[in-house]
Amino acid sequence: MTDEAQINLFEWSTQSPATPPSGGDGARIPTSAQVPIPPGTYTHIEALAQDCRQCQRCDLSQTRTHVVVSRGSPQAPLMIIGEGPGQQEDETGLPFVGRAGQLLEKILAAVQLEPERDTYICNMVKCRPPGNRTPTPDETAACRPYLLEQIRLVNPKIILLTGATAVKGLTGDKRGITKIRGQWITWQNHLCMPILHPAYLLRNPSRKPGSPKWLMWQDIQLVKAKLNELIP
Template sequence: MANPDQISLFDLSGANANAPSPEPSAPDRPADPAQIPTSPQIPIPPGTYGSLADLGEPCNRCQRCGLGTTRTHAVIGRGNPQAKIMIIGEAPGQQEDQQGLPFVGKAGQLLDKILASVQLDRDRDVYIGNAIKCRPPGNRKPTPSEIAACRPYLLEQIRLVNPQIILLSGGTAVQSVTGDSTGITRLRGQWRLWDDRPCLPIFHPSYLLRNPDRTPNSPKWLMWQDIQSVRAKYDQLNPSS
């Protein structure tokens, strides 16, 4: 018999490893941050940006890949910059591109419900970013060169937030952080360490919206198992919370 919490978790009615190491340490004379957005050949070493706010302007003028010519807004992140949980999505969609915020629309509503089902709040307990900061035309999958061009910004976000736990939402997020291009259906639910942090690949909410079945072993049923595992890991690392 299905858990009633699992059923309500996905009810939107009425709702409008073999990971590569992080980038090498910053050189004695780091690159000028003002020059970085002009070319993918210019590195972004750790420590380039002093705060998450410093990422906004460079990302919005970035031309490190071709996506800079078609974006409306770069989508950097939202939530608590000191959160213990960081969620990394894939790439902005049309609404995200227009608003400059990740996980808006129905995918964002579903993510809120998933978090709330284990007493986590998007604005208080998590910080949300995207692997790719600019929308690929037609919502196509980002290319390897686009992932590589944007990855240094993502690594800076992770460094600045310094989360205890990272959730990798979708295959592009997994590939961006860990370099693993294995399909998300094979990776989800398997905890791994990256940069000494526990990371969990999970389905992207938009994938769950396209797969409404809630029977055992369906994507939504599996997400219910995964989010409970996230809560258990959080409580393990924060026993007084």
């Protein structure tokens, strides 16, 4: 395979190969992060989850308790992508279940969005970075093919990117989250909205105009209005 062809395998594609394998036996997943997982590898989320549970493509596999793949509905119109699992997520195997996750659920409920029905929630990396540090670029790159497959399979109307790491990890946009939150970004034909991370809101409880919570309220209303527009 030429270098260019190998690089292309990492690129986003909405086209499935002629005969996509169903995935899920773990045997086909390259343990080296240098070896790509081609777009179209999976035909359903559970097969992807099975492979993630056996994955050793980066060192985070050595310290995880559980692989945290996703929760919510694979048919959801809204996909929410965070940075990585925290302690409670690592213990339970579910994303956004700690205090930040509870706040996220309240924010969604405020605009009549039900997490298990209307959203599909996942992270840039599926194993917990020790001490909740930011995932390294190598770890993010190793896990990225899984995320791209999740986006391809769910095919959401809108992607919410929570925090700068998620924005940078998916789109490559390195601007600070306070600069780009609340602005629509189109990435690979997907409509994305960067928002503040709920954990940041927990550290900034003020509700005054211009505060993080106030900004989140503006952003989530924009998202809800766009969803209503896209799904009459």
